[in-house]
Amino acid sequence: DTEVTQTPKHLVMGMTNKKSLKCEQHMGHRAMYWYKQKAKKPPELMFVYSYEKLSINESVPSRFSPECPNSSLLNLHLHALQPEDSALYLCASSGNGAPSGANVLTFGAGSRLTVL
Amino acid sequence: AQSVTQPDIHITVSEGASLELRCNYSYGATPYLFWYVQSPGQGLQLLLKYFSGDTLVQGIKGFEAEFKRSQSSFNLRKPSVHWSDAAEYFCAVGPNTNAGKSTFGDGTTLTVKP
Numbered sequence: 001d002t003e004v005t006q007t008p009k010h011l012v013m014g015m016t017n018k019k020s021l022k023c024e025q026h027m028g029h030r031a032m033y034w035y036k037q038k039a040k041k042p043p044e045l046m047f048v049y050s051y052e053k054l055s056i057n058e059s060v061p062s063r064f065s066p067e068c069p070n071s072s073l074l075n076l077h078l079h080a081l082q083p084e085d086s087a088l089y090l091c092a093s094s095g096n097g098a099p100s101g102a103n104v105l106t107f108g109a110g111s112r113l114t115v116l
Numbered sequence: 117a118q119s120v121t122q123p124d125i126h127i128t129v130s131e132g133a134s135l136e137l138r139c140n141y142s143y144g145a146t147p148y149l150f151w152y153v154q155s156p157g158q159g160l161q162l163l164l165k166y167f168s169g170d171t172l173v174q175g176i177k178g179f180e181a182e183f184k185r186s187q188s189s190f191n192l193r194k195p196s197v198h199w200s201d202a203a204e205y206f207c208a209v210g211p212n213t214n215a216g217k218s219t220f221g222d223g224t225t226l227t228v229k230p
Binding site for chain 1: 148216225
């Protein structure tokens with residue numbers, strides 16, 4: 001299995017809702033990432049988990065809350081979002097051991113989020 | 117600080133023509149360089165990577181890229197473009213450790229004319 005699976009593919013939520021995005025990989029990768037991507041822009045890093053511990057938080061607002069329940073799963077909990085948070089949210093994973101796996105990101109297809 | 121510049125925002129080529137997408141990087145150490153492709157509404161897919169060794173690297177879908185340290189460049193090429201190559205292309209530079217931060221260029225949109 002060489003895939004990163006993200007659910008849901010599309011999500012519409014109001015500003016007072018609480019929802020979650022889910023990401024799963026079974027490649028044995030020990031790093032998992034959340035990126036946010038606006039239209040016609042590159043992905044922006046939000047969070048990195050390494051060995052199930054949060055290692056990078058790019059000063060993301062607290063209305064985004066990541067969680068890594070185990071080495072295969074990554075969640076992004078959403079609460080009290082703003083319309084400007086509407087974007088494609090991409091999950092990625094990468095292996096360990098330079099150089100062959102170092103930071104070679106395998107991306108999921110993304111979750112398209114619309115905040116009304 | 118690391119940075120990546122893709123000078124061409126949009127490129128249009130005819131099907132069957134050759135393609136070159138430019139990428140320049142700035143990185144303090146030996147760079148790990150990548151090209152990713154993104155079709156509309158999809159995630160990014162790795163085309164090829166350069167870590168060390170032969171400066172001409174081959175990737176998937178008939179793409180290749182050449183690392184030129186003297187020019188800080190990692191340009192992507194394809195000898196004959198297919199309509200299915202129309203997509204967004206991102207060059208990226210990354211650290212030599214796992215779980216690090218990669219830096220992406222702003223991307224180049226490729227349009228293929230029939």
